[in-house]
Amino acid sequence: MQWKALALAGFLYLLWCTGSPLANVSRPPHAASIEAKCRALKLQAGPPEDFHDRRTRPHLIQNAKLWTGGNNGTEVVNGDVLIDKGLIMDIYGSELVVIDAKGAWITPGIVDIHSHLGNAASPELEGALDDNSPKGTIQPWLRSLDGLNTHDDAYSLSSIAGGVTAALTGGQAFAIKLRKTQERSSMSMVLEAPYQTNSSFSDPILPPRWRHMNSTRLDIVYAFREAYDTARKIKEKQDDYCSKTLANDWEGLGDFPENLQWEALVDVLRGRVKVNISCYESVDFDGIVRLSNEFKFPISAFHHASEAFLVPDLIKKTYGPTPAIALFATNARYKREAYRGSEFAPRILAEHGVTVLMKSDHPVMKSPYLLLYEAQQASFYAMDSLRTWRWIASITSNSASVMGMAHRIGYIKEGKSCLISHLIIWDSHPLALGATPKQVFNDGVPQLLHAHVVEKPETFQQTPPVPNFDKEAQAALVVFVNVQSVFAPSAAGVNQVFSAADAGALGAVLVKKGRITCVGVCRMDISDTKVIDLEGGSISPGLVSFGSPLGLEYIAAEDSTNDSPIHDRLTEKGVPDMIGGDGAMIRAADGLLFQTRDALLAYRAGVTSVIVAPTSQSALGGLGVSFSLGAAHRLQRGAVLHEVTGVHMAVRQSSGPSVSTQIALLRRLLLRPKVTNGEIPLVSEAHSADPIASLLLLKKEVEHAKGQTIQMTITGAAEAHLLAQELGEADVGVILNPARSFPYRWADRRVLAGPPLTEHTPISVLVAHNVTVGVGVLEVWDARNTRFDIAWASLSAGRKMSKAQVFALASTNLMQLLTGKLHIDREQGDMVATKGGDLLDFGTNVVAVVSPARGLVDIL
CATH class of the missing domain: 2.30.40.10 (Urease, subunit C, domain 1)
Known part of the structure; x- marks a missing residue:
């Protein structure tokens, strides 16, 4: 091995220097350590020698379909796999635990190449956010490890429920394993801690371990150039210093030139750091490609990379090997730099020979299922069913290789090249919608004591077909x-x-x-x-979307492209008297924006209408509107379906007005006859069971005072399942937003995760208590995925709901809950046609929208 030869040469050299009569140059007392440090600078990163020294109980998994990651991601083996000492072995051991996989698919554990797990902990609390620093543009000395929260609820949810076993976190980044360790410390979660973690230089005898760095998007290229130039000067001084020490020339050398602030960037120039850079637009790539060639350092991956598919040849000009591209599947247009993102980008990049990785950017994509879901969506839009395995590689073997961890994770191998056993046994083909782990092995340790798994049809074990997206007329x-x-x-x-x-x-x-x-x-x-x-x-x-500002914004982060939020009546100066003062009810219909890009994409995915309320952070929001996504403008026939839907309010636990203050405001407004007379619903956002309970009591109080029934709908509703019986008895409907629960905030912490962690889901519990349930989305880009959300809801609920009931979750139920109407008028409501299956089948696409309100059929 390279490092053994260098170590032996160094040892013999030290003997010669200290014992030979020829060595008569005055040597300082620390000469030996300095020489060892200098020789260590030439060592390349690699796996540690004690890699195979593991101790765990052996498990034999029989009768499985193994996707190994070999043969460029095409190798599938029918057979058994033995896990012993935390490794994938080819021999049997004692105390063997035998698992019959019954033909289930097994893949390596999922590797999240871009995550803020532990640094942006869930539930989100202001005092526990360590994912970004406002102190400067270039800060390579900041380490994610130093803020890694071991109490993040997302570890178990992401790893156990979603199959993610390893993730790369932070700025000066660390690869971590997502499981509880015996030591329970942040450090014990690190896959291979670089030797520089607690000292400036590694052990001179051992090869260095890979370090990682994730740089943020460019503010100014000069700031990067200045930082790299600083690191280059330090590196040149070190190299000059070492060339003299290794020539036994010590005169006037002084101390070894080092700088703790910049040592990580020096290692970048030495090729010891896997550099991951977040940037979006073509101009960003151009600047970074020039930077890499100017200072001669390779880049492991570009992240987010919305316009990478437009400039694949530019990406290939990066110094060293072509970087991988880490992408979202459909999350785009949230800011100007991401506006040109495309769902077809992964396919285009793959066709140009660029390695594609899918990422979560947790907590941006917070659901534990979303990393696998990203790979499924990439496959869906790839239009290439024969090469779908590359999308599994995009979250396993490719990600592990780009991280420099392919010797540990990301593959299934045996023998001398055996890997740490990060494995998942799936209940269905991993690219099938709703695929759920039956067991997760992390370091050879099974993570599920008991998995709540839904039985699925045999067709779910096959590679899912993918649709075609030809536009017609x-x-x-x-x-x-x-x-x-x-x-x-x-x-x-x-x-x-x-x-x-x-x-x-x-x-x-x-x-x-x-x-x-x-x-x-x-x-x-x-x-x-x-x-x-x-x-x-x-x-x-046709499906209905609710919960995001779709129809009120083009680009979320660009205020000039959106309808601004309305006044917060509790924290801001009140609404001007000229428009009605604090009693005014703002209408979303007046701020509608038609033909946004996200509206078009949602429409092509079977979402034909939207119900949206005025954008607000206030307890009192305004009046919602229902409109067609197929319309060009508000004056077009059938553009606005319901000018006024419901009165929208919110009760949030926050650093602003107290919950009791918000309830008091709602009580005062509800007791005024002009606010609502029972003809349209009161739609209130609430997440925790506590404010939901207060709203139920308020409904009862107001109904008694007014002598009439109030239609009430709760949105958000993360903890609504805890009050399922009370909601059913009060005839209060629930819109779960998002459709799959996650502890975003403290108010969401008592979520019902669903399989494999729990047998029941929020939907199944609420429906069992006769609660009318709908599903919503949080962001405009996600409206297009509504069909997948309701299909997943059906699968997670054990397929006990009929297809008609599942369609109702995002159509008639939403209309009833948000407008007070009992059904969508068949003479007015849109219908969608799908080829090769229905809207719940993953391999189908929408080919036409039948629109009676507009008097036409859109052939897509």
């Missing part, structure tokens, strides 16, 4: 043929009005000017009719 007279099923809104919610299984054959659906005129067996003259073959597909209600 618009038509007024359309017939859909080879239709498997039709679901339509009714007074009861959503009903299945046609089933090929019941009819004995695939059917047809005739549409004239946006209205369905025939379902099943239809007589028609198709000479002047657009015929669309759904190939066993389905027609179902």
Whole structure:
């Protein structure tokens, strides 16, 4: 080995220097340590010698489908795997625990290449946020380890529920394992702690371990150049110093030149640091590529990288090997730099030979399932079912390799090259929507004492098909043929009005000017009719989105592109008298923005309408509006569906006005007849069970005082399951937002995680108590994924809900909860057509929107 040869040479040299009569140059007392330090500068990073020294109970997993990560991510082996001493072995051990995988898929543990786990701990508390520092632009001396919170609830949720076993965190970053250790310290969570963690230089006998650094987006290129130039000068002084010491020339040398503040950046120039750089636009890449060539250091990966797919050839000009690109699948447009992000970026980059990684950027993507979900979405938009395994590689083997940890994690190997056993046994194909771990091994230690796993059809064990996204045109007279099923809104919610299984054959659906005129067996003259073959597909209600400011913003971080928040009546000077003073009810309809990019993407994914309230941080929000995502402007036919939906309010636990103050405001307003007369619902955001209970009592109090029933809906509702019985008895509906619970804040900490951690989900508990339930989204980019959210809800609930009930979660239920209407009018509500399956099937895409309100069919 390289380091052994260097160590031996150094030892012999030291003997010669100290014992030979020729060594008559005056040597300082610390000469030996300085010479060892200088030789260590030439060692390359690699795995430690004690890598295989592990002690855990052995486990034999039999009868599995193993995705190994080998053969460029295409190798799949049917067989067994033995875990012993924390390693993947090829021999048997004592006290063997045998697990019959029953043909289940096994992959390496998921590796999150970009995370703030531990530094932005959950639930979010101001005193526990250590993910960013406002002190300066370039701060390579700041280490994520020094702020790593061992009490982060996201460790167990992400690792056990989502299969994430390792993550790269922070600025001067550290690769950590996501499990409780016996020592329970931050340091014990580090996969391979660099020797510089607590001293400026490594042990001179051992090869250095990889260090990591994650730089933020460019503010000014000069700040980077100045920092790297400072590091370059220190490196040159060290090299000059060492060349003299190793020549036994000590005269006038003084102390070894080092600087604790810049030593990490010096190691970057020595090629010992995996550099990960967050940047978005083409101009950012251009500046960093020039920087890497000027100071001759490689870059491991560009992160976020919204425009990387536009400039793959520029990326390849980076000094050294081509960097990987770490992306979100669909999260984009949240600021100007991310506006040009595309769901097709992973596929385009892969086609150009660039290694693609999917990331969570936790806590940006907070749900424990979202890293796997990112890979699933990348596969969905890749339109390449034959190479879908590369998306599993994007969160396992590729990420491990880019981190320099492929000798430990990210693959399944045996023998001398055996790896630390970070493995997941899945309940279905890992790219199938709703895939859930049945067991997670971290360092060979099983993490689940008991997994609540939902039985799924055999088809979920197969590689999921992916749709095609060819755009067509618009038509007024359309017939859909080879239709498997039709679901339509009714007074009861959503009903299945046609089933090929019941009819004995695939059917047809005739549409004239946006209205369905025939379902099943239809007589028609198709000479002047657009015929669309759904190939066993389905027609179902258009989905409704709620919870994000979709329709009120283009780019979240750009105020000039959005409708500004309304006045907070408790903390700001009141609403001007000229518009009604504090009693004024602001209407979202007046600030609508049509044809935003996120609206278009949601529309193409089957979300045809939105209910949105005025943007507000106040207890009293305003009046919501329902509008069509297919409309070009507010004056177009069918653009605004309901001018006023409900009165929106919020009760939040925050550093502002107390919950009791907010409830007092709502009590005063509700007792005034102008606020609500029971015809439209009161929609109140509340997360914790405590303010939800106060709202239920307030509803009862106001109903008694006014002598009439109030329609009330609770949104957010992270802890609503704790009051499921009381909500059902009070006839109060719930919109879960987000659809999959996570302890974002302290008020959310008592979430019901669902499988594999808990048997039940919030939806299943609430529905069991006769609560009308809808699902929402938090951010505008996520509206397009509503179909996946309700499909996941169905799978997590054990597929005990009918498809009609599942469709209702994001259609008729939302309309009822937010507008007070009992159903979507079939004569007005949009319908969507999908090819090859229904809207809940992962491998289908929306091919048309039937819009009676606009009198047309949009062929997508």
